[in-house]
Amino acid sequence: MKNNTSDIINELKTVSPFLAGIEKVNVFKVPKDYFIDLDTKILTSVFLQQVEKNESQQVPTGYFDSLSDRILSKIKNETPLTAIDEIKQISPALHYLKEEQVFTVPENYFDNLSDRILDKIHLKKAKVISLNPVKKVWKYAAAAVIAGIVTISSLQIFNQKTGKEKIAASYIQVARQYKTPQKLDEGIASLSADEIAKYLEKTGTVLDEDALVKDTDTTNLPSTSDYLTDENALDNFLNSINSKSTNTQ
Amino acid sequence: MKKYLLILILMFGSFSFVFAQNGQRAEKIQELKIAFITQKLQLTSAEAEKFWPVYNSYDNEIRQLRASNKNGDVLENEQKLLDIRKKYKPSFEQILGAQRANDVYNAEREYRNVLIRQLKEQRQARQK
Numbered sequence: 001m002k003n004n005t006s007d008i009i010n011e012l013k014t015v016s017p018f019l020a021g022i023e024k025v026n027v028f029k030v031p032k033d034y035f036i037d038l039d040t041k042i043l044t045s046v047f048l049q050q051v052e053k054n055e056s057q058q059v060p061t062g063y064f065d066s067l068s069d070r071i072l073s074k075i076k077n078e079t080p081l082t083a084i085d086e087i088k089q090i091s092p093a094l095h096y097l098k099e100e101q102v103f104t105v106p107e108n109y110f111d112n113l114s115d116r117i118l119d120k121i122h123l124k125k126a127k128v129i130s131l132n133p134v135k136k137v138w139k140y141a142a143a144a145v146i147a148g149i150v151t152i153s154s155l156q157i158f159n160q161k162t163g164k165e166k167i168a169a170s171y172i173q174v175a176r177q178y179k180t181p182q183k184l185d186e187g188i189a190s191l192s193a194d195e196i197a198k199y200l201e202k203t204g205t206v207l208d209e210d211a212l213v214k215d216t217d218t219t220n221l222p223s224t225s226d227y228l229t230d231e232n233a234l235d236n237f238l239n240s241i242n243s244k245s246t247n248t249q
Numbered sequence: 250m251k252k253y254l255l256i257l258i259l260m261f262g263s264f265s266f267v268f269a270q271n272g273q274r275a276e277k278i279q280e281l282k283i284a285f286i287t288q289k290l291q292l293t294s295a296e297a298e299k300f301w302p303v304y305n306s307y308d309n310e311i312r313q314l315r316a317s318n319k320n321g322d323v324l325e326n327e328q329k330l331l332d333i334r335k336k337y338k339p340s341f342e343q344i345l346g347a348q349r350a351n352d353v354y355n356a357e358r359e360y361r362n363v364l365i366r367q368l369k370e371q372r373q374a375r376q377k
Contacts, residue, residue, distance in 0.1 A: 164302040171283050171301035172294065178284035187281045188367050196368045199278045200361065202315070223366065227359045228288050 181228045188224055282360050289356040290349055299344045304353070307337040 013020040081089070088095040178184045283301075286292075292300060310333050318326045334354060341350035 167305045168298040168301040172297050174280045175284045175287035184284055193371045195278055196364045224363045
């Protein structure tokens with residue numbers, strides 16, 4: 001053990017020379033004779049506290065035994081007040097008012113009261129608006145809507161069925177307007193240059209622009225009736241052009 | 250009053266709807282084309298009844314193509330045009346026979362030539 005203490009002191013010296021240098025003194029002090037009779041002092045103080053508590057919460061013996069009876073008998077002994085006395089206590093002013101009926105009603109006032117009131121109100125007859133007409137309108141509206149849908153859809157179906165026939169009929173009718181090649185010629189002659197140009201432009205293909213661009217002598221181009229009367233009009237025309245060009249070459 | 254109004258409105262609505270469908274009338278130049286093809290193919294009335302609905306849908310298809318592909322690739326459009334014409338050939342053949350089905354396309358081209366001739370004649374007449 002001695003070795004241990006010296007070791008510890010040595011270590012302390014290296015760690016903190018200041019602490020090691022402090023003298024070993026007890027810094028706490030106790031009053032003189034503090035521990036003599038300490039236990040009795042503590043016990044008496046505890047006892048005194050208990051005694052005080054007991055005294056403050058004491059109840060007379062038998063206090064609760066007949067408590068309810070005593071309260072009830074006290075209430076019973078008190079004489080109850082009449083209504084008048086009570087009013088007298090609460091509001092003396094009301095109490096001293098005369099007990100009289102202040103409102104009077106003429107004799108037989110209530111006998112025909114309702115009739116008299118109704119007589120006074122000159123009842124005008126209000127305009128009677130029944131709910132039926134509104135319903136009827138809606139009925140008609142619904143019927144009209146349904147009828148409309150049915151007619152439209154049936155017409156639609158009808159049109160679809162006869163669509164082909166209609167188209168054919170309209171085409172045939174159109175063709176009938178220009179029945180002969182002469183009439184056709186006249187029709188074509190009546191077309192304006194603008195109209196033709198627009199149509200050719202609108203329906204043109206790359207393949208047949210040549211005829212437009214080339215400055216061929218159009219007077220020799222087959223006419224409408226040439227095409228219609230002679231199956232080989234175009235071929236003949238082309239052949240003639242070819243033979244011409246070969247001749248000139 | 251309300252109900253009568255409603256019925257009237259509905260009736261007018263349906264009538265205008267129906268009339269709107271019938272309202273298209275072909276241009277004169279288109280009518281002449283129809284007449285030209287009729288005479289060129291020498292269509293009988295029985296043939297015409299079968300032929301024109303088919304031709305109508307053929308023509309519509311071509312018109313739609315022209316309307317939708319105005320600025321498209323030129324050669325591709327030509328190809329599509331050719332596809333449509335090829336597609337309808339069997340239908341035309343069924344109604345008119347092979348030779349006259351061929352003439353349908355010839356007639357179209359010839360009508361164009363007739364128009365071109367007409368146009369040039371008018372121009373030359375103006376120059377003189």
